[in-house]
Amino acid sequence: MAIELKDIENIAHLARLRLDAAEKAEALGSINNILSMIDEMRALDTSGVEPLAHAFEASQRLREDVVTETDQRAALLALAPNAAEGLFLVPKVLE
Amino acid sequence: MADLLDQGIASLAKSLARKEFSSVELTGAYLSRIAAHNPALNAYVTVTAEQALAQAAAADTARTKGTAGPWAGVPFAHKDIFCTHGVRTACGSRMLDNFIAPYDATVVERMRDAGLVMLGKTNMDEFAMGSSNETSWYGPVKNPWNTDLVPGGSSGGSAAAVAAHLCPAATATDTGGSIRQPASFCGLTGIKPTYGRVSRWGMIAFASSLDQAGVLTRSAEDAAILLQTMAGFDPRDSTSVDMPVPDYLAGLGQSLRGLRIGIPKQHFAQGLNPEVEQLIRSALAEFERQGATLKEVSLDNSHLSVAAYYVIAPAEASANLSRYDGVRYGYRCDKPVDLEDLYKRSRAEGFGAEVKRRIMVGTYALSAGFYDAYYIKAQKIRRLIKNDFDRAFAEVDVIMGPTSPHTAFPLGSKSKDKDPVAMYLEDIYTIAVNLAGLPGLSIPAGLLNGLPIGLQIVGPNFSEDRLLNVAHQFQLATDWHTRTPGVAAASRGDR
Numbered sequence: 001m002a003i004e005l006k007d008i009e010n011i012a013h014l015a016r017l018r019l020d021a022a023e024k025a026e027a028l029g030s031i032n033n034i035l036s037m038i039d040e041m042r043a044l045d046t047s048g049v050e051p052l053a054h055a056f057e058a059s060q061r062l063r064e065d066v067v068t069e070t071d072q073r074a075a076l077l078a079l080a081p082n083a084a085e086g087l088f089l090v091p092k093v094l095e
Numbered sequence: 096m097a098d099l100l101d102q103g104i105a106s107l108a109k110s111l112a113r114k115e116f117s118s119v120e121l122t123g124a125y126l127s128r129i130a131a132h133n134p135a136l137n138a139y140v141t142v143t144a145e146q147a148l149a150q151a152a153a154a155d156t157a158r159t160k161g162t163a164g165p166w167a168g169v170p171f172a173h174k175d176i177f178c179t180h181g182v183r184t185a186c187g188s189r190m191l192d193n194f195i196a197p198y199d200a201t202v203v204e205r206m207r208d209a210g211l212v213m214l215g216k217t218n219m220d221e222f223a224m225g226s227s228n229e230t231s232w233y234g235p236v237k238n239p240w241n242t243d244l245v246p247g248g249s250s251g252g253s254a255a256a257v258a259a260h261l262c263p264a265a266t267a268t269d270t271g272g273s274i275r276q277p278a279s280f281c282g283l284t285g286i287k288p289t290y291g292r293v294s295r296w297g298m299i300a301f302a303s304s305l306d307q308a309g310v311l312t313r314s315a316e317d318a319a320i321l322l323q324t325m326a327g328f329d330p331r332d333s334t335s336v337d338m339p340v341p342d343y344l345a346g347l348g349q350s351l352r353g354l355r356i357g358i359p360k361q362h363f364a365q366g367l368n369p370e371v372e373q374l375i376r377s378a379l380a381e382f383e384r385q386g387a388t389l390k391e392v393s394l395d396n397s398h399l400s401v402a403a404y405y406v407i408a409p410a411e412a413s414a415n416l417s418r419y420d421g422v423r424y425g426y427r428c429d430k431p432v433d434l435e436d437l438y439k440r441s442r443a444e445g446f447g448a449e450v451k452r453r454i455m456v457g458t459y460a461l462s463a464g465f466y467d468a469y470y471i472k473a474q475k476i477r478r479l480i481k482n483d484f485d486r487a488f489a490e491v492d493v494i495m496g497p498t499s500p501h502t503a504f505p506l507g508s509k510s511k512d513k514d515p516v517a518m519y520l521e522d523i524y525t526i527a528v529n530l531a532g533l534p535g536l537s538i539p540a541g542l543l544n545g546l547p548i549g550l551q552i553v554g555p556n557f558s559e560d561r562l563l564n565v566a567h568q569f570q571l572a573t574d575w576h577t578r579t580p581g582v583a584a585a586s587r588g589d590r
Contacts, residue, residue, distance in 0.1 A: 003459070007459070008455070011455045011458050011459050011462070012455065014458050014462065015413060015417075015442075015451075015454050015455055015458040016417075016420075016435070016438040016439050016442055017439060017442050017443050017446075017451055017454065017455070018436075018439035018440050018442075018443040019443065019451075023448075023451075026448075027451075027452065027455060030452055030514065030515050031452065031455060031456060031459070033514045033515065033516050034405060034452075034456055034515060034516060034519075035456075035459075037401070037402055037405065037516045037519070038402045038405055038406055038469065038473075039402075040398075040399060040402045041399055041402045041403060041406075041472050041473065041476055042472075044396070044399060044476065044479075046472060046475040046476065046479070049475040049478055049479060050475070050478060051471050051474030051475050051477075051478065052474050052475070052477045052478035052481060053304065053474055054304050054334075054532075055290050055304070055481065055530075055531060055532020055533075056290065056291065056334075056336070056532060056556075058291075058334070058336075060333060061333055063330065072197065075197045076197060076423075076424075079194065079195070079197065079423070079424035080422070080423055080424060081421060081422070081424075081425075081426075081427035082427070088422050088423055090422055090431075090434050090437060091431050091432065091433050091434055091436070091437055092433075093433075093434050
């Protein structure tokens with residue numbers, strides 16, 4: 001299932017990646033090579049096989065519903081590229 | 096102190112206990128050696144000299160007081176994928192070049208509690224995506240055996256550092272072969288434990304159902320020691336397994352008489368360098384001499400492991416790496432015009448080409464209309480691969496074969512090729528082990544044209560003790576693991 005340039009543009013948008021024309025062309029070629037390798041899977045009949053999401057098929061462990069985290073707001077905000085008054089700053093989203 | 100830097104952990108700990116030298120002296124010797132040789136190898140991206148000497152002094156004090164653990168004061172390095180409080184944790188990416196981790200990974204915490212001394216953080220493929228260490232934002236790592244060659248990846252910095260004796264051992268991680276393949280290329284012992292054996296908390300995620308932490312060392316004995324300090328239940332990792340950890344070091348004395356070794360015919364088929372095959376078969380003969388028996392087994396679906404992996408791992412990566420948005424931490428582009436531009440340009444500029452490629456493959460595989468054909472299909476093959484191993488382990492105790500089809504390859508020889516699939520096929524013998532969640536180990540098993548080759552040993556879930564013992568028994572009878580590249584041998588003349 002080869003993909004086209006418009007598919008690359010759609011995938012890049014979904015993944016929130018800005019690609020220039022050269023990068024799109026490179027992605028088209030290399031991703032089609034990867035997909036043709038992946039397509040080897042199609043040769044195998046897997047009807048009736050249950051998908052395996054996780055090696056142990058373990059169920060999610062639950063813990064007591066109590067607060068375990070300490071307040072790290074200042075330390076975490078200090079890592080932000082732009083923060084003020086306890087908030088992460090981004091470009092204006094509402095006109 | 097001339098051969099100080101050639102010793103393993105067990106021997107260093109003995110000398111520290113006898114006060115033959117202090118941890119401060121030992122750590123200082125390693126720091127000088129790093130300063131002399133790291134520029135040519137690019138194995139470390141961060142050297143934490145000041146903290147290392149402080150940790151070493153604390154270990155020396157604890158030894159004097161008699162409160163030190165057995166490995167206190169022994170230096171080592173962390174792969175730069177583990178969060179280290181107050182120290183940059185960049186994961187080989189421009190995205191995290193400015194990220195000072197606000198907490199310690201569980202692995203980091205446990206090794207610090209054991210008194211081990213962190214020398215620094217090692218280079219790696221960006222977000223552990225690569226098999227040659229050429230995708231790092233910090234530039235490629237050189238193989239100490241021949242600096243025109245790659246060290247393997249993604250734990251290439253850790254492997255090069257241990258091989259060049261810039262540390263006695265290092266942590267590493269393995270999602271599709273990232274511990275075992277560099278171990279093979281650099282002549283080291285490397286173990287990827289069973290999924291869930293070592294906590295993933297604070298280890299930067301690539302593909303969460305496959306990622307597992309382990310170690311790169313110069314012997315199985317050292318691997319046993321370090322794995323012991325790392326392994327065990329951690330409530331902060333929801334997939335950590337709550338099972339007692341055996342005493343790995345105490346388990347190293349077992350005879351291999353009666354050990355049933357499975358030889359997967361698919362790992363000795365077309366594509367394997369015939370000279371590598373010959374060396375692997377000689378190694379297998381050594382196990383037979385020790386009383387083990389060989390039996391051919393079949394991993395029928397192993398030819399589809401790379402295909403299934405390159406759906407599952409990118410799918411998980413595309414979800415995991417969506418957290419890098421230029422808002423909360425990490426790289427942010429200049430002058431974003433709006434929020435979408437902020438996301439798109441921060442990610443485009445912060446991630447390298449291979450990471451973007453895998454995010455896009457994963458995004459595509461998970462997108463509406465393709466989910467069943469790719470993601471579900473890959474998960475079905477994942478089950479068949481696991482079933483193949485289950486069947487084999489009903490008949491044999493361990494499975495052995497080559498870790499990689501060849502020795503280390505030249506820098507640029509596969510990365511400049513526009514087809515990434517050539518690089519993906521590097522992990523042809525290792526990837527299935529991650530899909531099945533099994534523990535796997537690679538040990539040096541010979542030299543081909545002066546370059547090391549690795550023997551892979553795979554066991555059933557939670558058989559790390561068995562794998563380490565099997566490797567140790569081989570190392571008692573052979574000396575491949577003691578061979579060192581020129582740069583390491585030169586350490587004797589350096590001082």
